[in-house]
Amino acid sequence: MAQRKPFRWHIAVFLAPAVLVYTAIMIVPLIGTLNLSLFNLTEAGERVFVGLRNFATLFGDPRWSESFWNALANNGWFFLVHMLVQNPVGVMLAALLSSPRLRMAAFYRTAIFIPTILSFVIVGFVWKLILSPIWGIAPGMLDAVGLKALFAPWLGREEYALTTLALISVWQFVGIPMMLIYAALLSIPDEVIEAAEMDGVTGWSQFRKIKLPLILPSIGIISILTFVGNFNAFDLIYVSQGALAGPNFSTDILGTFLYRTFFGFQLQLGDPHMGATIATAMFGIILVGVCVYLFAIQTRLRRYQF
Amino acid sequence: MTGTFRLALLASTVLGGAAAAQDVTLTIESWRNDDLQIWQDTIIPAFEAANPGIKVDFAPSAPAEYNAVLNSKLDAGSAGDLITCRPFEASLELFSKGRIADLSDLAAMANFPDVAKSAWQTDDGAATFCVPMASVIHGFMYNKTAFDELGLTPPKTVDEFYAVLDRIKEDETYIPMAMGAADQWEAATMGYQNIGPTYWKGEEGRKALIDGSQKLTDEPWVEPFRQLAKWRDYLGDGFEAQTYPDSQNLFTLGRAAIYPTGSWEIGVFGPQIAGAFEMGAFPPPVAAEGDTCYISDHTDIAMGMNAGTEHPEEARKFLEWVGSAEFATLYANALPGFFSLNATAVEMQDPLAQEFVSWRETCEPTIRSTYQILSRGTPNLENETWNASANVITGAETPEEAAARLQQGLASWYEPQK
CATH class of the missing domain: 3.40.190.10 (Periplasmic binding protein-like II)
Structure with a gap:
């Protein structure tokens, strides 16, 4: 007769610290925020349950919904620039770095990675100074090569500001995809590469046909990290353009919209309930994005075991 | 012991x-x-x-x-x-x-x-x-040394004001006016609220807006925006990305001749300029010689x-x-x-503080139009005015469009304006 397995207490004991900490600092505040979005104040200032009415205001009232869709569209563009510039450039840099003939690879690797460890405040401030039409070095440098006509006060023009900020963010974070892809490239066994070479697959076609499929899972992870990071972004815009995300809200993303609503701004008093509503919408957007990735993309990625 | x-x-x-x-x-x-x-x-x-x-x-x-x-x-x-x-x-x-x-x-x-x-x-x-x-008083500070060089006197009327700006622009030594659009509040507070009372007749217009007998689309409230739109030609290169500290520095370093501002800068600017040039101040110019002047106090x-x-x-x-x-x-x-x-x-x-405060005797004082009652709801009129003023200066919105948008926002929650 088989003896009933005793309950394995050690599992619960070892999991407990992480579960407790995670619950206390992540899950409870998250549920608190979701809960807060279901309440609002009456005229008399009492807090009452309003169901989904805050969401109806956010999506139904033209003033709120206009700001919301504007922020979401800007956020989408911000993400797109990262996907189109940051990640391909990151992959390219990693491919160059992993080339055995490259000299001073460690130096390049470090130099490109350094901006990533800088604070947003420093990055925002430095770039604002570089691009400043009054004190900046950008107009002078363009002038030196006879391209002064190309200079515009980029951060002050509605049509360029958001793209400029997205590229600044790309400059700061390009080191992360580079490092992850670099690590993935290094982990490709030499036998695979040698076999490819025996078959006459070298150079560009070797990268495309052999290496790229092997690093696709890493690219997937980077994409999802970029997505989550971009839709939670706030710091860079706040530091360089302020909470009003000027000019004319052209750099307003969900993070700055949430900040203005939740904490208030200048004479506008903060509205925690509408703020929580926006936060919940952001949470929803990120959740949907991550789910799409997990179920639609990641399950189809082929993995290779060596 | x-x-x-x-x-x-x-x-x-x-x-x-x-x-x-x-x-x-x-x-x-x-x-x-x-x-x-x-x-x-x-x-x-x-x-x-x-x-x-x-x-x-x-x-x-x-x-x-x-x-x-x-x-x-x-x-x-x-x-x-x-x-x-x-x-x-x-x-x-x-x-x-x-x-x-x-x-x-x-x-x-x-x-x-x-x-x-x-x-x-x-x-x-x-x-x-x-x-x-x-309280703080709005007005224009100017670089007296620059004015003396160019043989200019502080303008009293709006026409003289633009004549002075044209003259400084022609000369090309100085940026005529230091103001940026990047921080938005400069345009609203030091632009719109500075010259506005002259057009809406100070307290009279402010109270009429509160009781609903005037609208933001009325002439006295649109005209200040038209004036701001005219300022665009006199601002420095790349003013769209110029911030408030940039403007302060342009003036204190003696690169800009006129600075639309408020009296709170006096204490800060004095030590920064440290005698490099002499500062003066003039109140917002009036439409015609002899008109009553209005100041934001x-x-x-x-x-x-x-x-x-x-x-x-x-x-x-x-x-x-x-x-x-x-x-x-x-x-x-x-x-x-x-x-x-x-x-x-x-x-x-x-002496500069004395100059500012002396306007209280000759001009009618008022307070910023958006502060009392009108910024109680959402959208907030003060914050909207920042955005509108900056848009008008950069040319993203016409004065009429900006005024219509502000009126629409205010009317959406403020009963007397419905």
Whole structure:
């Protein structure tokens, strides 16, 4: 007769610290925020349950919904620039770095990675100074090569500001995809590469046909990290353009919209309930994005075991 | 010998401790962290010398965080005894929530004219909850040295104003006007609220907007935007990305000739310029010679009492002193550019501050049009005005479009404007 397995207490004991900490600092505040979005104040200032009415205001009232869709569209563009510039450039840099003939690879690797460890405040401030039409070095440098006509006060023009900020963010974070892809490239066994070479697959076609499929899972992870990071972004815009995300809200993303609503701004008093509503919408957007990735993309990625 | 000495030491400690315990310490909450030294070195010692037994501690926080920090401190019951009051809504809300006390019966209140108290009163004027401290006046500062070089005199009328700007622009030595659109509030506060009262006739227009008899799409409210749109040609290269500190620096480094601003800069600019050139100031120009001029004399700062303070007696004593002529003189001279609201005239040493305050005699004063009542709802008229003013200056919106948008936003929640 088989003896009933005793309950394995050690599992619960070892999991407990992480579960407790995670619950206390992540899950409870998250549920608190979701809960807060279901309440609002009456005229008399009492807090009452309003169901989904805050969401109806956010999506139904033209003033709120206009700001919301504007922020979401800007956020989408911000993400797109990262996907189109940051990640391909990151992959390219990693491919160059992993080339055995490259000299001073460690130096390049470090130099490109350094901006990533800088604070947003420093990055925002430095770039604002570089691009400043009054004190900046950008107009002078363009002038030196006879391209002064190309200079515009980029951060002050509605049509360029958001793209400029997205590229600044790309400059700061390009080191992360580079490092992850670099690590993935290094982990490709030499036998695979040698076999490819025996078959006459070298150079560009070797990268495309052999290496790229092997690093696709890493690219997937980077994409999802970029997505989550971009839709939670706030710091860079706040530091360089302020909470009003000027000019004319052209750099307003969900993070700055949430900040203005939740904490208030200048004479506008903060509205925690509408703020929580926006936060919940952001949470929803990120959740949907991550789910799409997990179920639609990641399950189809082929993995290779060596 | 040593024993006696020890005993004496011990006794003095005990007695000293007892004496200190009788001292009441009042803490002041404020957003004016720039003024910390002035409070500690000048204002507080003057009060403490006259009122033994009361110690005062000035504990400011960062301006941008002040409202949020104060609210949470008051909610938690850890706020100081004395609260520096923002004008209108922010303080009114604290009062209606019972966080700050009613001070209507303070004797010093008699020292202030009604308009000075209006920023810290209930809508019906029945209760006043903060002692007015100072106002700031808008106007234009100019580089006197540059004006002398070019043979210019401060303009009185709008036409003269543009003639002066044209002349500076032609000469190309100086940027005619230092203003940027990046921070938005420059355009609204130092542009729209600076020249606006001339067109909407100060208090008359402001009150008409509140009671609904004028709309933001009416001529007096659109014309200031048209003027701002004209300013575009006189601003420096890349003004779209120019921030408030950029503008300040352009003027103090002597690169820009005219700076639309407020009196609060006087104390900051003086030491920065350090005699490199002479500063002057002129009030917003009028349409035709001899017209009444209007200035924005904005009630900006006051002091109230935490309703939950443990030392109401002493706090009231301090507030009575804040309302006195003695405090007014001390404060106005320590912080040139922050003008006392006290009915008693205050002697000021700073010539530029004297210039600004002299306009009170010739011009009609008013306060910023968006502050009272009109910024109570969502969308917030003040914040919308920032955006609209910056858009008009950069040309993203026409003056008429901007005005129509502001009116639509205000009418969406403000009953008299519906």
